[in-house]
Structure formats: C-alpha cells, structure tokens
Amino acid sequence: MRYTSTRDESISCSFEDAVCSGYAPDGGLFVPERLPVIDTQMLREFSTLTFAQLAAKIMRLFISTEEIPDIEIQQICKKSFEDAFESKDSDHDSIIPIVKIGNSHIIELFHGPTFCFKDFGMQAVVNILSYFSTKRNKKINLIVSTTGDTGPACVAAVAGAANPNLTLLVHFPKGQISSFQRKQMTTANSPFVHVASFEGGGDDMDLPIKNILAAADTGIKCCGVNSYNIGRPLIQMIHFVWTYLRVAEQNHMDIGDPSKCLDVIIPTGAMGNIAGAYIAKCCGIPIGKLCAGVNINDITDRVIRKGRFHKSEKMEKTLSEAINIQVPYNFERLLFYLTGQDHELVKAWMTTMEATSKLDLDSTWLERLQETFSSAKVTDHEMCECMKKVKSVYDYFIDPHTSVAISAAEKLGYCLEGENEVGSSMFAILATASPCKFEESVTTAIGIEGWNEYQRLHFPEKAKEIIRKTEVEPTEYLLPDGMTILDVQPQWQKLAQDIMFSTFS
Numbered sequence: 001m002r003y004t005s006t007r008d009e010s011i012s013c014s015f016e017d018a019v020c021s022g023y024a025p026d027g028g029l030f031v032p033e034r035l036p037v038i039d040t041q042m043l044r045e046f047s048t049l050t051f052a053q054l055a056a057k058i059m060r061l062f063i064s065t066e067e068i069p070d071i072e073i074q075q076i077c078k079k080s081f082e083d084a085f086e087s088k089d090s091d092h093d094s095i096i097p098i099v100k101i102g103n104s105h106i107i108e109l110f111h112g113p114t115f116c117f118k119d120f121g122m123q124a125v126v127n128i129l130s131y132f133s134t135k136r137n138k139k140i141n142l143i144v145s146t147t148g149d150t151g152p153a154c155v156a157a158v159a160g161a162a163n164p165n166l167t168l169l170v171h172f173p174k175g176q177i178s179s180f181q182r183k184q185m186t187t188a189n190s191p192f193v194h195v196a197s198f199e200g201g202g203d204d205m206d207l208p209i210k211n212i213l214a215a216a217d218t219g220i221k222c223c224g225v226n227s228y229n230i231g232r233p234l235i236q237m238i239h240f241v242w243t244y245l246r247v248a249e250q251n252h253m254d255i256g257d258p259s260k261c262l263d264v265i266i267p268t269g270a271m272g273n274i275a276g277a278y279i280a281k282c283c284g285i286p287i288g289k290l291c292a293g294v295n296i297n298d299i300t301d302r303v304i305r306k307g308r309f310h311k312s313e314k315m316e317k318t319l320s321e322a323i324n325i326q327v328p329y330n331f332e333r334l335l336f337y338l339t340g341q342d343h344e345l346v347k348a349w350m351t352t353m354e355a356t357s358k359l360d361l362d363s364t365w366l367e368r369l370q371e372t373f374s375s376a377k378v379t380d381h382e383m384c385e386c387m388k389k390v391k392s393v394y395d396y397f398i399d400p401h402t403s404v405a406i407s408a409a410e411k412l413g414y415c416l417e418g419e420n421e422v423g424s425s426m427f428a429i430l431a432t433a434s435p436c437k438f439e440e441s442v443t444t445a446i447g448i449e450g451w452n453e454y455q456r457l458h459f460p461e462k463a464k465e466i467i468r469k470t471e472v473e474p475t476e477y478l479l480p481d482g483m484t485i486l487d488v489q490p491q492w493q494k495l496a497q498d499i500m501f502s503t504f505s
C-alpha cells in the first residue's frame with residue numbers, strides 16, 4: 001500500500017515515509033492511494049476478534065508486510081491496546097465499555113492510560129514510530145501541540161515506548177487546559193519528553209510546527225503526530241469498526257446488513273476522529289450519518305450547515321476546551337473522499353483557504369457533504385444543562401465533550417428516550433474523555449456536590465496517582481504586551497527548534 005497527498009496525485013511514498021513525517025511535502029495531507037474494501041464476510045470474521053486482533057487485521061489492510069511483518073504488527077497492537085489499557089483480551093467490555101442510556105449507546109473510549117479516546121490513535125502511532133526508529137537505527141523527534149488531550153496521550157505513549165531513539169516536544173496553550181491535563185504532562189518524569197507552554201489559543205502552535213516540519217532535515221528527524229498525521233485517523237477508524245460490531249451484536253442485527261446503519265455522534269475539534277469514521281464508512285462499514293457536536297468555536301458547524309469554511313477571528317474560551325479549534329485540518333481529508341479523491345479540486349480549495357482563510361462550497365458540494373455529515377453547535381450553558389440532566393435522570397457522569405455530543409444528538413433529533421425523529425434507529429454517542437480530567441468544567445456544570453460525588457464513587461485510581469505527583473515547570477513561550485500571535489510565532493518556532501537540538505540531538 002502506497003500513500004499520496006490529498007493535493008497531488010504524483011506524490012507516492014511508503015507508509016513509513018507518510019507516518020514518519022506528518023504533512024505531505026506539498027503541504028497537503030497523506031492518504032492511502034486506494035482504500036481497501038471491508039465486506040460482510042470480513043466483518044463477520046472480525047466480529048469474534050479481540051480489539052488488539054481486530055486492530056492488527058485492519059492495520060494489515062493499510063500497511064504492507066514488507067514494511068511491518070505480521071508478528072510485529074501484532075506486537076504493536078498488543079502493546080498499544082492490551083498492555084497500555086491494562087485490558088484482559090478475553091473481555092470484550094474492558095477496553096471500550098458500552099453504556100446504554102435510554103435508546104442510546106454511549107461508547108466509552110476513555111479507559112486508556114490518559115482517560116481519553118486519543119490513547120487509541122496515539123499509542124499505536126507512537127509504537128509504530130518506535131518500531132521504525134529502531135529498524136532504521138534513526139532518531140525521531142515527535143513534535144505536538146495540544147488542546148489538552150493529545151499531549152498527555154503522546155507523553156504516555158512516548159514514555160511507555162522508552163526508546164532512546166524516540167523523543168517528544170509537546171506544547172500546550174497556557175491556562176487553557178485543565179490542571180489535571182497539565183499534570184499528566186508535567187509529571188511524566190521521562191528523559192524522552194520535554195514540555196512547553198505558549199501564551200496563545202489551541203491551534204496557535206500549528207503554524208510554527210508546520211514550518212518546522214517543512215524545514216530541511218538538519219540532523220534530527222522531526223515528525224508531527226497531531227491528527228494531520230495519517231496514522232491517527234487510520235488507527236481511529238478501528239474503534240468505529242469495533243463500535244459497529246458491538247452495537248450490531250447487542251441489537252441482534254445481521255452483521256454487514258446495509259439496510260441497518262449505525263449513525264455516530266462525535267464531539268468534534270480537528271476532525272481526526274470523524275475522519276476515522278468516514279474512512280471506515282468509505283471502506284464499507286455500515287455507518288450512516290456522521291454527526292459532529294461542536295462548541296461555539298463552530299467552523300465545522302458552519303461548513304456542514306452552510307458550506308462556509310471560514311476561519312473565525314478569534315478562539316473563544318469554552319468549558320469543552322479539547323474541541324476549541326479555528327481550522328480543523330482533517331476537513332481536507334473529508335473533502336478528498338467527498339470528491340471521490342479529486343486531488344486537483346482539493347488543492348484548489350485548500351489553496352484558496354490558505355490564501356484567504358475562507359472557502360465556500362457551492363450548493364452541489366454542500367448537498368453532497370450533507371448526505372453524510374450533519375452537525376449541531378452547543379453553548380457552554382447547553383452543555384452544562386445536558387450534563388446535569390444525564391446525571392439526574394440516568395445517574396451517569398459525563399465529561400464536557402461527551403455532553404456536547406449528547407446535547408448535539410438531541411438537537412439533531414436523536415432521542416435518548418422514545419422514537420427518533422431522524423435517521424436510522426441505531427445511533428452511538430462517542431464518549432471521548434473521562435470526567436476525571438475536567439474538574440473545573442464538571443464542577444461548573446453539576447456543582448461541587450456533583451463533583452464530590454463523582455470523586456467519591458467513580459474517580460479512577462490511576463488518576464489519583466497523577467494528582468499526587470510533583471510537577472516540573474514547563475518551558476514558557478511568551479506573548480509580550482503589544483505583540484500579536486503572528487508577531488511571536490517565528491520566535492516560538494525558533495524556541496522549539498532550539499529545545500529539540502539542545503535536549504534531544
């Protein structure tokens with residue numbers, strides 16, 4: 001299987017080259033040259049596998065044996081999805097419990113080492129990179145920016161890989177992630193991890209990182225592992241296949257029956273998770289509508305409902321910070337598959353977007369987009385009300401992002417109780433993080449009594465250990481008075497480069 005760029009068909013590279021760099025050399029995103037077909041027969045075979053076995057089968061479809069032999073893929077999956085999740089492989093429920101509330105299936109994707117769905121993509125991608133760095137005896141330095149959960153997931157994976165060839169520089173927006181998330185990074189105590197904070201919004205380090213990745217390889221190989229890296233959405237398709245199989249089973253449906261699709265509702269930021277769902281659907285998994293729940297940083301909602309992909313002036317603070325985003329980079333992959341892999345058109349669109357911060361889809365493309373995608377925007381107030389309601393009606397605690405998804409589902413006509421107003425009868429809501437990560441937001445929503453009750457009854461033991469550890473102060477990238485983000489981004493880029501050379505080379 002070869003990989004190409006969303007913007008240029010003539011680019012062709014191995015999986016290793018794609019996953020070890022991040023962006024494609026033309027600034028586009030890597031995608032597989034062809035998508036494999038997963039038919040009903042295969043799905044039936046998949047239905048008896050453990051998560052790690054399923055992951056290995058699906059990864060095999062996208063990575064040739066010459067690049068990673070079977071035995072190594074299996075080891076990577078075991079390390080990523082059994083050892084890291086401390087799951088027992090015979091137990092279907094331990095890695096992704098599915099909770100039924102009313103009509104809906106809540107897919108708890110937060111039982112990994114850092115209590116967030118990002119552990120799925122990140123564990124596997126980091127272990128794959130670790131495999132390649134050992135195979136080539138070459139150093140790889142990962143560089144990441146986080147809106148809160150990518151960072152901890154990457155820190156845990158890199159610390160867990162404990163490979164001197166694999167190091168990480170991680171950045172978070174100061175004051176805009178929860179104290180628990182910060183601690184997950186600043187208490188890592190790994191010689192392979194360096195943590196920095198910057199005085200900006202969620203994606204203000206994206207451009208400096210993109211420039212660093214584009215700069216010539218000057219001795220140290222840099223690799224970006226935010227979800228523009230093709231490894232992330234590819235691995236993230238696995239939990240959608242798994243979700244489909246388990247929900248189909250629970251509802252006694254024929255596996256693969258195309259007349260019974262599963263709609264999914266996903267709290268959406270950079271669109272890496274929804275891109276995984278879309279790839280799964282394009283490969284043939286009976287997934288129906290892909291629904292994005294977003295907060296008031298609503299570019300995704302604006303493009304899905306009105307065709308206007310316009311970067312907004314500024315990032316708004318919210319109680320669901322992991323989905324605070326101004327430009328979701330995986331939209332480019334959505335466009336790529338929506339257009340039937342039309343590189344030229346995607347290139348034209350993205351060139352417009354990069355030049356003007358605006359892209360308008362005409363009505364034909366908007367209709368196409370809406371055939372598969374829908375979305376709803378949720379305010380902080382609505383998110384809080386939803387969290388309160390789910391607690392009081394179902395005695396179930398959710399995190400702010402899951403609450404955005406549930407609230408979005410209701411706005412779109414998916415009813416927790418009674419008959420749905422839309423779509424297929426089956427739908428699943430992705431619970432992307434554990435409430436334990438979001439004390440501040442959860443307390444705002446359900447009050448200190450609610451938080452205390454959660455802490456007493458449900459707070460994970462592993463999470464308590466993190467709170468007790470001592471923090472190491474991160475390096476700070478400053479925004480001096482009178483300067484704008486655009487002014488300081490070049491300095492931040494230089495700082496990041498200096499850290500990589502002084503610490504890791």
Ligand SMILES: *Cc1c(COP(=O)(O)O)cnc(C)c1O
Nearest residue numbers: 149269270271272273322432433
């Ligand atoms: C990252 C994140 C999301 C958004 O996922 P994307 O792939 O960026 O769309 C949703 N919820 C939580 C808790 C997250 O950490």
